Amino acid sequence: MPEKKKTRGILSLSELGRRVQDERMRRGFSLEQLSQRSRVSRSMISAIERGAKAPTVVVLDRIATGLDTSLSRLVEEETSARVIVLRHSRQKVARAAAGWERRILSPVLPGVEFELMRTTLGPHVDAGMFLPHARGSREYVAVEKGTLLLTLDGEAHTLKAGDSIYYDGDCVHGYRNPNRVPCVYYLAMDVSGDAAGTNHRPAPPEVESASEIDSIKYEADSSSAKMRRRRQVQEVAAHE
Numbered sequence: 001m002p003e004k005k006k007t008r009g010i011l012s013l014s015e016l017g018r019r020v021q022d023e024r025m026r027r028g029f030s031l032e033q034l035s036q037r038s039r040v041s042r043s044m045i046s047a048i049e050r051g052a053k054a055p056t057v058v059v060l061d062r063i064a065t066g067l068d069t070s071l072s073r074l075v076e077e078e079t080s081a082r083v084i085v086l087r088h089s090r091q092k093v094a095r096a097a098a099g100w101e102r103r104i105l106s107p108v109l110p111g112v113e114f115e116l117m118r119t120t121l122g123p124h125v126d127a128g129m130f131l132p133h134a135r136g137s138r139e140y141v142a143v144e145k146g147t148l149l150l151t152l153d154g155e156a157h158t159l160k161a162g163d164s165i166y167y168d169g170d171c172v173h174g175y176r177n178p179n180r181v182p183c184v185y186y187l188a189m190d191v192s193g194d195a196a197g198t199n200h201r202p203a204p205p206e207v208e209s210a211s212e213i214d215s216i217k218y219e220a221d222s223s224s225a226k227m228r229r230r231r232q233v234q235e236v237a238a239h240e
Helices: 013-026 031-038 042-049 057-066 071-075 215-239
Strands: 093-096 100-104 114-121 126-130 138-145 147-152 155-160 164-168 173-176 183-190
Touching: 013 042, 013 071, 031 042, 031 057, 042 057, 057 071, 057 093, 057 126, 071 100, 071 114, 114 173, 138 147, 138 155, 147 183, 155 164
Parallel strands: none
Antiparallel strands: 093 100, 100 114, 114 183, 126 173, 138 164, 138 183, 147 155, 147 173
């Protein structure tokens, strides 16, 4: 029997199903259309909407992607206010049986398809592959702890603590922890999309790389500036 009530801020299956159905109907999608867009079977979506089945995090994320929205819109009430504080105890947390969790740090705002989350991957946990978002979507990842193996359309990027990356969200992306210690990272994504796509202006000719900041050169420039300032101070002191 599906759950009938919400307790302590936890969504019941019937409430979750209602939200999925409301978002689907608001966009004018049939069950079949959402099934094709999300790559989730029609029968599964129908069962979720009836509150008869509890979807996994990956399945719910695919449904959200098929609706051109974020997972947070399906699990959190929309809020309209100039300032919104989300206390730790109020933040929604989606946990996967595979050994990872997603903590939603951003509120759901009217007309805004943005999500900020903190994800923890257990040792050697593979969170799986996620579908492309709408064209023009943007995603940003920053690793707080451990190592993240991020795969974008089959290309692997290894990110360690302190590293960050930007990528267009209209790609197949996967997240995996290759090590024996937990990996913690932050993901910010704007999935509103734009039919024209994301317009990336070409880098000026004098810029060596349009995709990677040369931190070594930056540090060298900073050191040179410090040396120039030190010499200037010494020259002033010598004339006093």
